[in-house]
Amino acid sequence: MSAVPSNGADPGLVGPNSVTWQLHADPAMWLAGIASLFLQSLHPLAAAGVVQNSNFREDPLGRLMRTARFVAMSTYAPLDEVHAGAAKVRAVHRSLRGKDPDTGRTFRIDRPDLLLWVHCAEVAMFLSIVRRAGFRLTKAQADRYFDEQRHSAALVGLDPDEVPGSTAEMSTYLRDMRAELRRGEDSEVVYEFLHKPPLPGVLGLGLPVYEPTVAHLAYSLLPRWAIRLHGHSAYSPATSTAMLRAVRSAALLVPAPVRWRAPHGFVPRAMRRLGPSVRPSTKLLPVD
Template identity: 60%
Template structure:
C-alpha cells in the first residue's frame, strides 16, 4: 500500500527532531559521532571489520545521513522498511575483540552508537547557534527514543533527557579507550582515501571538517585520544562560519533540486516539504513553542 501524502512519519513537523535534523551542522555532528563511537573497543572493532570505509570512504557517512533523514522525514511505511533493512544487516554481522566473537546488534553496542550519534547531533547543532532551550533539548532526546526502537532497542532503557544522557556517557568512560582501530578511524576521518578531483580538496577538508569535527568532542574524549584539538573558541567560530556557508548552499539546493535524489544523498527535508506542503519545511522558527 502506498504512503498517504499527508503521512508525516515518525516525528512530524511539530517535533524538535524535524527542525534540528535539517541543520547543516549535522554533517559535522555526524563525523564527531564517529570519533566518539570509535572510543568503544568492541564498537570500533565491529566498524573496522565490517565496513569497507577505505574502499568506499564516503559510504558510511552518506548511508548514516540518509538513514537519519529517512527516519525523520519519510512516511511511516518507508521508515519501517528502512529500519527492517538495517536490523537485518546488523543481525548478520559479527566482530572479534580480544579473541572473542560478538554480535554487532548487542544492545550495549546499539545503545552506545545511538547515544554517540544523538548526543553529537544535539551538542554540535546547539553549539552552532541553533536556538534550543533546555526543554527543547530534553524533548529531542525523548523523541529520539523512537529512532532507538527502530534499530531494536528498548526505548525505556535509552537516555531521554540531557541529564540522563550525561549520566550514561559518564558511566561509559571506564569502558572507553584508544586502540589501534581508534587510530585507524582518526586517520581515516582526517584524510579519507579519496582520489581524483576530491583529493585536491583534502588539505582544506582536513582543516575545516576532519579536525574541526574532532575538536568538537568533549574534553574527556580528546584526552582519551591524546591528540591536540583546536581551542574551544576557535572551533566554535569555525563551525558557525561553516554552518552559515552550508545553510546558504542548502537554500540553493532547495530551490534547484528537481530529482528525488541528489547524487548519493537524498534531500529528505525537501521531499517531505513537497509531500506535505511548504509549511512543513524545517526551520528554527518552527520549534515547538511550548517546550
C-alpha cells in the first residue's frame, strides 16, 4: 500500500512509506526512549557527558522530551525544519565538553564514537522494545529500519556509511562495544534519577506509580547483558514483556489523534501537510 502524497508536499527525511514512519508512532516508543537512556549511561563518557552538562536535576523531563521531539521532528517534519533543528543540535554538541572520570582529560561531546554509541543505543532500543510490545516486523523490515536510521545519524554529524544499517550489523556493533561499557558513578546517577526524578508539585504524587510501571519496566526491557552490567535487579523477561504489552494496549485505547499530539504534534502536522493517507499504520509498512 502506498501513501506517497500527490500534492507535491515535502515528505520529510524518510517519508510515509518507511518503516520508521509507522514504528515511531507506536506508544511503546515512550518506554523505549527511557530504556535507551539506561543503555547509553553504561558508556562512561556518554554518562559523564550527561551528568556534567545536563540540567536534568532542575528539568527532570527535559532530556526525554527533547529526545522525543528530535525523533518525532526528524521522522515527520518537512526537510527544511529537520535540517534547521539538526543544525541547532549539532551546534549545542559542538559547544559541550566533558571530563573523563578515569583520566581527568577533557573530551568533546560530539566525538564520532560517542555520537555513534548514543545513536545505536537509541535506535536499537526503539526497534527491540516496540517489536517486543507486539509491533510485528519481518527481518527485512527490521533491517530496513536500521538502514533508514542512517539518515537520522547523518543529522547529528555521523557518516552514514559508518553506522550499522542492518540487524546483523547492529548486533555486531553492540557486541563489540560491551568491553567499553560498565557501571560507574555516573551511570548510577542516571539510574537513580530515571527511577526517582525530582518532579515538582502534583507531578511528584505520581512517583509511586511511575517508578514500578514506567521507570523500572523500561530498565527491565534492556538486554540481559546490559542489566547484568548495571547490576540492579529487574523484572523477569516474561513479566517485563507482559507489562509492556499491557501498557501498550492501554495506551492504544487512547484515540490516536490525542496520543499523537505529543511531542509537539508532529504526526498530525504531517497528516495535514501530506493528506490523511499518510496516517501511520502497519498497512503502510514496505513489503519485503
